[in-house]
Amino acid sequence: MAENIIQVERDGAVAIVTLNRPDALNALSRALRTEISRVFMELKGDAEIRAVVLTGAGRAFTAGVDLKEAGETGFALGADGGSIDIAKAIGEYPWPVIGAINGFAITGGFELALMCDVLLASENAKFADTHARVGIMPGWGLSQKLSRLIGTSRAKELSFTGNFLDAETAERWGLVNRVYKADELLPAARKMAHEMTSCDPVLLRGYKKMIDDGFAMPFGEALKEEVRRSAAHAASVTAESVEAARKKVTERGRGLN
Template sequence: MTKHIHVYSVEEIGIIQLNRPAVLNALSREMVDEIVAQLASFDSDDRVRVIVMKGNERAFAAGADIEEMLEDTSLTLEMLNPFAAWDRISLIKKPIIAAVNGMALGGGFELALHCDLIVAAEDAKFGFPEVKLGVMPGAGGTQFLTRAMGRRKALEWIWLGEMMTAKEAKKFGVINRIVAPELVEEETMLIAKQLAKLPPVSLRLIKEAVHAAEDLSMQEGKQLERKNFYLLFSTEDQTEGMQAFKEKRPPNFKGK
């Protein structure tokens, strides 16, 4: 049972819908724990091949739950270690796609950036307003945004705390696709269904190699890529994919 999210599946796609509409899906610590636990559950479920994260029409997530942090001190935060849960998102091996309508601000923007792909509405807004509260992003925002758009632009957006339009976010490589608000879920599910038809182990090892490219040297990255390339020749899906190509028929990938 979950209190702050709705969870369901459509064919081979596991869906997590943020569900605190009264506060524009502001992320409480309990809510983050639920999200991370469900991501791990989907990741270990062989029936699920792709994960979709979405909010509602007004907001993906408007930020962290500020009221929850009003009494925090440096010591209470150190002892609580609230970002440990966020770190577990990077352990998810399956593709995660964020469907963003409305606002994705602060922690909401960080949650979207933790996903592998982002589909956004034309009128979606992104940003890190934390500086206006006397703080800064703490769940990886400075790192994700810098890797996406570069140091100078990331500093500009995070320092000023201004909202970024979907068009600007796409221009700087922060999101993948922009569609009309009413088509966000449809476009996201279209991508998810495309991915769900592909060999799961290939997707898993591609994700590992691409994510590692941000931190490894070129030579180390190439070594990891080659290791994963070789590993795929131990899968039934590799045999099936090449045999199907030879026989000029659609492949039937089973994730083995």
């Protein structure tokens, strides 16, 4: 396997994970997919890490599945099973994942971006779904996630044309939270990740799971599930812990003024 095709930097409770095949626009070769799965499974077991920033080196976040390799090996769908199922590896990661989309996020790369909990984009970011043009059916969730984020009509426009979506429009449509100048993207993502890790760890992990689980339920059932989990958690909360938390929140608010 090629060395350093993915890089991991640990910054306190935050891990910065960088796809590192810039000459190939970080195309998702079998080796890189294997490494992504391995890294997220490894970080899942790391007690020190409570948030991940996922980004790419060079001009692309990732241009998607390595079609050159696919043509040589017969791989087509991109929905690998077993040990290199990146959707499963990232989906089972219990802490927040911030996608810092630095450039092209195309087809499988678009799907990888949608596996993240929050998306921040560089002004150079561009999204495209070319599944219908290259003859591959999405297998990592794009057909279901994208319409829920930006609406069915807009999702169909992107998927049925294969056209690029620029960063500013992606922000306006609600696909990304914010757009930054290229050199400000990673610092902003790192800062947000540290803000997330400053929350109560039990709440942070439990809140992510509650949102994700509820998203897959009918709305009425999700509301009932929230009540159930809230009541279960309340049983472990004391008046003293609430007061201590209130003081911390107040102090943080004063510091932001």
